[in-house]
Amino acid sequence: MILTLIRKDFRLLRNYWRSAVIATVGCYAVNAIMITWLTHYQAVEMQSLAVRSLLILQAGSTVGNGVAVLFAALLAGSVFTLERADRSAEFLACLPPTRRDNLISKMVVVFGTTIIMFLIHIFAGVIVTYMLPYVRTTTQLLPSNGPVTLMGALSILAFAFSVAGGSLAVAAWMKSNGVPILCGLLTPILVVSFVSSSSYLLGIKSEGIALQMRMTTAAAVFGCVLTYCGCYWYLTRDEP
Amino acid sequence: MTDSDAAIKTRDLCKSFGKVQACRELSIEVPKGITYGLLGPNGAGKSTLIRMLMGLHQSDSGTAELLGQPANHHTAELANRVGYVPELHFIYRWMTVNEAIGFVSRLYNDWDSTLADSLLDKFELPRKKRVSSLSKGMTAKLGLLLGLSHTPELLILDEPTSGLDPIIREDFLESVLQTHADGERTVFFSSHHVDDVERVSDEVGIMADGQLALEGSVEHLRQSVKRVSFVLEDGKLPSALHESIIHQKVDRRQWTTTLSPYSPEAVQELIATNDVQPTAEVIDLNLEEIFKDVVRGKSQTSARKAAA
Numbered sequence: 001m002i003l004t005l006i007r008k009d010f011r012l013l014r015n016y017w018r019s020a021v022i023a024t025v026g027c028y029a030v031n032a033i034m035i036t037w038l039t040h041y042q043a044v045e046m047q048s049l050a051v052r053s054l055l056i057l058q059a060g061s062t063v064g065n066g067v068a069v070l071f072a073a074l075l076a077g078s079v080f081t082l083e084r085a086d087r088s089a090e091f092l093a094c095l096p097p098t099r100r101d102n103l104i105s106k107m108v109v110v111f112g113t114t115i116i117m118f119l120i121h122i123f124a125g126v127i128v129t130y131m132l133p134y135v136r137t138t139t140q141l142l143p144s145n146g147p148v149t150l151m152g153a154l155s156i157l158a159f160a161f162s163v164a165g166g167s168l169a170v171a172a173w174m175k176s177n178g179v180p181i182l183c184g185l186l187t188p189i190l191v192v193s194f195v196s197s198s199s200y201l202l203g204i205k206s207e208g209i210a211l212q213m214r215m216t217t218a219a220a221v222f223g224c225v226l227t228y229c230g231c232y233w234y235l236t237r238d239e240p
Numbered sequence: 241m242t243d244s245d246a247a248i249k250t251r252d253l254c255k256s257f258g259k260v261q262a263c264r265e266l267s268i269e270v271p272k273g274i275t276y277g278l279l280g281p282n283g284a285g286k287s288t289l290i291r292m293l294m295g296l297h298q299s300d301s302g303t304a305e306l307l308g309q310p311a312n313h314h315t316a317e318l319a320n321r322v323g324y325v326p327e328l329h330f331i332y333r334w335m336t337v338n339e340a341i342g343f344v345s346r347l348y349n350d351w352d353s354t355l356a357d358s359l360l361d362k363f364e365l366p367r368k369k370r371v372s373s374l375s376k377g378m379t380a381k382l383g384l385l386l387g388l389s390h391t392p393e394l395l396i397l398d399e400p401t402s403g404l405d406p407i408i409r410e411d412f413l414e415s416v417l418q419t420h421a422d423g424e425r426t427v428f429f430s431s432h433h434v435d436d437v438e439r440v441s442d443e444v445g446i447m448a449d450g451q452l453a454l455e456g457s458v459e460h461l462r463q464s465v466k467r468v469s470f471v472l473e474d475g476k477l478p479s480a481l482h483e484s485i486i487h488q489k490v491d492r493r494q495w496t497t498t499l500s501p502y503s504p505e506a507v508q509e510l511i512a513t514n515d516v517q518p519t520a521e522v523i524d525l526n527l528e529e530i531f532k533d534v535v536r537g538k539s540q541t542s543a544r545k546a547a548a
Contacts, residue, residue: 004347086333089330090296095347098314099314
């Protein structure tokens with residue numbers, strides 16, 4: 001039954017994940033075009049194909065992570081609301097799957113798609129990080145220590161989780177996806193504001209990795225709380 | 241009637257939307273194995289009742305049971321035993337007919353593919369067409385196919401023929417009767433088409449103003465509800481009413497009442513206590529007339545209460 005629901009939810013969000021696939025490929029394709037253009041027409045020194053490839057992966061990974069955050073908000077903000085907007089939620093409510101079955105299916109689709117998108121970009125970053133010592137280059141475009149660290153990857157995932165949680169929590173009450181998506185995208189600002197103001201009030205001074213850790217932890221906690229609230233409200237709300 | 245004999249059982253069910261009371265202490269019992277038609281004008285509370293039965297609305301107070309189980313707890317087991325065909329069909333519009341059938345069939349334990357295929361052929365539904373491009377009648381037929389094909393013990397239809405032309409309406413009801421009303425399974429349907437209800441129902445309930453005003457078989461209602469016409473004395477108005485009067489009208493010297501339950505004793509009492517001529521004309525009513533008088537009577541009562 002769950003598989004049937006997951007398949008249905010994938011089809012429900014087909015326009016979003018199709019766009020996600022195009023955007024993911026696009027992140028690397030656009031960078032490939034840019035770097036080819038720089039190399040051939042602007043005569044920027046790229047030295048070798050390997051360097052050019054790493055540059056494409058690095059830039060694609062960085063842009064891709066931002067795009068994946070956007071899609072986390074889009075998917076989470078739409079997964080409840082699309083069925084409410086066309087009232088197919090009423091049809092679904094009278095079928096055998098319980099509200100919990102529907103929720104499980106929706107969470108699998110939203111978080112599954114988002115995690116796959118992030119894994120692709122993080123993997124691309126990991127390749128750059130680990131291949132860098134083996135490539136001889138003097139270009140300033142590549143960072144000396146590579147773009148991906150464990151802390152960096154965790155930070156990205158935690159902030160994406162808070163974005164998805166924010167969208168889900170608001171979407172549980174809405175019939176259209178505009179406001180939930182916007183609220184989801186604004187959640188990181190809330191997280192940063194919370195950490196900054198609490199640090200100021202408590203007199204905690206931190207920077208560098210310590211600050212990043214605090215931000216990551218706060219984002220993860222916000223993500224957990226907001227996702228829990230979204231799920232709880234979806235399960236208990238008088239539907240539709 | 242024991243719990244196991246009742247397909248639907250509600251006790252003092254209340255539901256309000258803001259200041260509007262859609263259902264007021266509604267108690268109804270539908271025995272298993274019958275076709276029960278719920279009649280009522282628009283806004284009588286029929287759809288609210290059905291949506292509470294289907295767990296789509298939570299009641300403010302009171303209890304509702306379907307096949308002996310609480311209606312407000314949506315369980316897979318109960319959903320497998322109950323079929324629901326709403327007035328408006330919100331089947332996924334982006335699915336094709338085949339996809340909608342495939343999707344729904346995988347969710348039910350006892351999906352009857354043979355029945356689904358035969359209904360698909362009978363209704364002449366285009367398998368590859370999207371739900372969004374189906375006509376209203378076609379969508380209603382698809383909704384019925386989806387509601388019938390898991391062979392539920394209880395089929396609930398909420399104004400299923402509303403907005404359909406008479407030919408499709410007839411086909412629709414015939415299909416329900418042929419495939420479902422076999423004496424073992426229960427059909428509960430609401431409508432404001434009196435002739436539809438009269439044609440297919442074993443028992444009829446008339447709802448007005450959020451309450452069940454009358455209930456019984458069509459024949460029983462015809463026997464127990466009668467219109468009685470009196471001639472008032474010059475310049476007099478009816479002064480003493482009887483509790484069995486559900487509707488009355490005065491037109492010059494003609495005082496027309498509808499009595500439920502009708503009894504000759506009640507008529508004699510009205511003659512004795514009012515300034516009327518000693519003879520009364522008793523008129524048999526058909527279901528449509530009974531329905532209209534019940535609804536108008538409820539409106540009169542509500543207006544009187546509001547004025548008081």
